[in-house]
Amino acid sequence: MLQVANLEVVYRDVILVLRGLSLEVREGQIVALLGANGAGKTTVLRAITGLLDIHEGDIAKGTVTYNGTEIHRKDASQIVKAGIAQVMEGRRVFAEMTVEDNLRTGAISNKDSAKVKDAYNRVLEMFPLLASRRKDTAGYLSGGEQQMLAIGRAMMANPSLLIFDEPSLGLAPMLVAQIRDTIVDINKAGTSVLLIEQNAKMALSIAEYGYIMETGKVVMDGDSKKLLADEDVKEFYLGLHSEGGERKSFRDVKHYKRRKRWLS
Amino acid sequence: MGFVVVAQVVTQAPVERFLNALGSGVALGAIYAMLALGFVIIFKATQVVNFAHGGLAALGAYLVSYFATVSNIPGRWMGDISVTLQWTLSALLALAVMAFIGVVIERITIRPMIGEPLFAVAMITLGLDLVIRTTTNDLMNNTNQGLGDPWGVLVVEIGFFRIAQTQIVAIVVLLLVGLLLARFFKTRTGLALRATAFDQEVAMAQGISVGKVFAIAWGIGAALAALGGIFSSVAPRGAGVDPFTALIAFRAFPAIIIGGLDSIKGAVVGGLIVGVAEVLAGTYLGGVAWLGIGFGGVVPWLLMMVVLLVRPYGLFGTPEIRRV
Numbered sequence: 260m261l262q263v264a265n266l267e268v269v270y271r272d273v274i275l276v277l278r279g280l281s282l283e284v285r286e287g288q289i290v291a292l293l294g295a296n297g298a299g300k301t302t303v304l305r306a307i308t309g310l311l312d313i314h315e316g317d318i319a320k321g322t323v324t325y326n327g328t329e330i331h332r333k334d335a336s337q338i339v340k341a342g343i344a345q346v347m348e349g350r351r352v353f354a355e356m357t358v359e360d361n362l363r364t365g366a367i368s369n370k371d372s373a374k375v376k377d378a379y380n381r382v383l384e385m386f387p388l389l390a391s392r393r394k395d396t397a398g399y400l401s402g403g404e405q406q407m408l409a410i411g412r413a414m415m416a417n418p419s420l421l422i423f424d425e426p427s428l429g430l431a432p433m434l435v436a437q438i439r440d441t442i443v444d445i446n447k448a449g450t451s452v453l454l455i456e457q458n459a460k461m462a463l464s465i466a467e468y469g470y471i472m473e474t475g476k477v478v479m480d481g482d483s484k485k486l487l488a489d490e491d492v493k494e495f496y497l498g499l500h501s502e503g504g505e506r507k508s509f510r511d512v513k514h515y516k517r518r519k520r521w522l523s
Numbered sequence: 524m525g526f527v528v529v530a531q532v533v534t535q536a537p538v539e540r541f542l543n544a545l546g547s548g549v550a551l552g553a554i555y556a557m558l559a560l561g562f563v564i565i566f567k568a569t570q571v572v573n574f575a576h577g578g579l580a581a582l583g584a585y586l587v588s589y590f591a592t593v594s595n596i597p598g599r600w601m602g603d604i605s606v607t608l609q610w611t612l613s614a615l616l617a618l619a620v621m622a623f624i625g626v627v628i629e630r631i632t633i634r635p636m637i638g639e640p641l642f643a644v645a646m647i648t649l650g651l652d653l654v655i656r657t658t659t660n661d662l663m664n665n666t667n668q669g670l671g672d673p674w675g676v677l678v679v680e681i682g683f684f685r686i687a688q689t690q691i692v693a694i695v696v697l698l699l700v701g702l703l704l705a706r707f708f709k710t711r712t713g714l715a716l717r718a719t720a721f722d723q724e725v726a727m728a729q730g731i732s733v734g735k736v737f738a739i740a741w742g743i744g745a746a747l748a749a750l751g752g753i754f755s756s757v758a759p760r761g762a763g764v765d766p767f768t769a770l771i772a773f774r775a776f777p778a779i780i781i782g783g784l785d786s787i788k789g790a791v792v793g794g795l796i797v798g799v800a801e802v803l804a805g806t807y808l809g810g811v812a813w814l815g816i817g818f819g820g821v822v823p824w825l826l827m828m829v830v831l832l833v834r835p836y837g838l839f840g841t842p843e844i845r846r847v
C-alpha cells in the first residue's frame with residue numbers, strides 16, 4: 260500500500276536528516292515507526308504527506324509510492340485526496356474554531372456533502388464526547404480531548420491510511436490506553452495505520468510490524484513480537500535496562516549500524 | 524481629499540454639533556474599516572503586509588470613474604435603467620475587476636515568494652504599489668477624475684442631523700460587507716481561509732489548497748481596498764479620484780494597527796474609532812491655533828501610539844505566538 264524507498268531528505272539544502280530510509284505499510288496493517296527524539300520520524304511523515312516544502316525540506320533521493328503511484332512530488336492536498344491523512348505531533352487543533360468547524364476542515368477537500376455528513380456522524384459516534392462539545396471552542400478542550408479531536412478531524416477525510424505522529428505524547432497513562440484502543444478500532448474498521456511513537460511498548464502492543472530508526476535510518480525492523488523480545492530494544496526503548504547502569508548510546512550497538520537493508 | 528467635515532457649522536448647539544460630527548466620523552470610519560478589512564484578510568491568510576493597498580484603492584476608484592463616466596459599462600447594454608442602478612453596476616464591475624487583479628497579483632508576484640522572508644515579500648508589495656499608482660496616474664492623466672456617483676453632494680437632513688447621502692451609503696455598504704464576510708467565513712472556502720490563517724501547515728495537512736486560499740484572500744483584499752478607494756473619492760471626502768487617492772491607505776493604517784493586524788473585528792472597530800476620533804478632533808481642535816490646522820489627521824497616529832503602548836498587538840490582535 261505505502262512504500263517508502265531509499266528516502267533521503269535534506270533541510271535547507273544542507274542538513275541531511277533522512278539517509279536512505281525505507282519502510283512499508285501493507286493494506287490493513289498497523290505498522291509502528293519508533294525512534295528517539297530527533298531521529299527523523301516527523302520528517303518521514305512530512306515526506307510522505309507533502310509537507311516538506313514549508314519546512315524548507317526536500318526529497319533528495321528515493322521514492323514514496325502509494326497504491327502503485329509515486330506521490331513524493333505531489334502536493335499535500337493531492338495526497339490527502341489520494342487517501343492519506345495524518346494526526347500531527349502535538350495535536351495542532353484549530354484552537355480558535357469550534358469542535359464542529361475543526362472537524363469540517365478535515366473533510367474540506369471533499370465536495371460530496373452527503374459523504375461528509377456520513378463521515379461526520381461516524382466520527383461523533385466514535386467520540387461521543389466531541390458530539391456533546393460540538394459548539395465549544397477547541398482551544399478550551401483538555402489535551403486528551405484535543406487529541407480525540409485531532410483524530411476525528413483526520414478521520415473526516417475517510418483515509419485509507421492514517422499516520423499518527425506521537426499521539427501518546429504528554430498524555431496520562433489512562434488516556435494513552437484510550438488512544439491505543441481508538442487506533443485499534445480505526446484499524447479494525449478498515450484504515451491502515453502508520454504509528455510513529457517513542458512509546459515503543461504501546462506502539463508494539465498493537466502493531467503487527469515495527470521499524471526502529473535512528474539518525475535518519477532504519478536500524479532494525481521486524482514483527483512486533485520479535486522486536487518486543489529483542490534484548491536491545493528492551494534496553495533502549497522499553498526502559499528495561501538495568502538500574503544504575505550507564506545508558507549506552509544507541510550508536511554503540513554495532514550490529515544495528517552495520518545492518519544495511521533496502522526494501523523494494 | 525483633505526479633512527473636509529460635513530455639517531461643521533459653528534453656530535450649532537453643542538449636542539447637535541457633536542452628533543453631526545459623530546455621524547461624519549462613523550462614515551469616515553466605515554471607509555477606513557473597508558480598507559482595514561482588506562488589509563487584514565490578506566495579512567491573516569498570507570502573513571503579507573500589503574503596501575500596495577493604496578495603489579489598489581486608487582485603481583479601483585479609477586475603474587469606477589472609467590466604467591461609470593467614460594464608457595458606461597455595463598449600462599450601455601442595459602437599456603433604460605436608473606442612474607443609480609447604472610452607477611452601481613459599474614461600481615460592482617470595477618470591484619470584480621479588482622478582485623481579479625488581486626488574484627493575478629497573488630499568482631504572479633506573491634506565490635513565487637512563498638517561503639521567502641516576509642520582509643522581501645513586503646518589499647515586493649511596495650514596488651507593486653509604485654507600479655499600480657504610476658499606471659493609475661497615467662490612466663487618469665494625473666488629474667482628478669469624477670466618479671459620477673448618483674449622490675453627489677446631496678445631504679439628508681433629519682431635524683438638525685445632517686449627513687451626506689454618500690456617507691449613508693458608505694455605512695450601509697460596510698454593514699453589507701460585514702454580513703457577507705460573516706457568511707463567507709462559514710462556507711467551505713471561508714473555513715479554508717480561517718484554517719490557513721490560523722496554521723498554514725495544519726491547513727495543508729487537512730488537504731486545503733493553500734495556494735487557492737492565498738488567491739482568494741488577495742481577491743477579496745483588493746476588492747475591499749477598491750471599495751475604500753471609491754468612497755474616499757466621492758463627496759464629502761473627495762471630488763473624484765486623483766494621484767492623492769492612494770494616500771487613503773496610509774491614513775487607514777492607524778486603524779489597522781489599533782484593531783490588531785490580524786483581527787477582522789479589530790479592522791472594523793479600529794476603523795470606526797479612528798474615523799470618529801479624526802473627525803471629532805477636526806471639529807473641536809481645528810480652531811485651536813497652536814495645534815495646527817491639520818491636527819485631526821494627526822490624532823489617529825497619536826491614538827495608535829497610545830494603544831500600542833498599552834496593547835502592543837492592538838485591541839483585538841493576537842500576541843505573537845507564531846506556531847512554527
Ligand SMILES: Nc1ncnc2c1ncn2[C@@H]1O[C@H](COP(=O)(O)OP(=O)(O)OP(=O)(O)O)[C@@H](O)[C@H]1O
Nearest residue numbers: 270274276294295296297298299300301302303314
Ligand atoms: N525545518 C527544519 N530545518 C532544519 N532541520 C530540521 C527541520 N526540521 C527538523 N530538523 C532536524 O531534523 C532532525 C529530525 O527531526 P524530526 O522532527 O524529523 O525528528 P523526530 O524523530 O520527529 O523527533 P521528535 O521525536 O523530537 O519529534 C532533527 O535533528 C531536527 O533538528
Ligand SMILES: [Mg+2]
Nearest residue numbers: 300301302348
Ligand atoms: Mg517528531
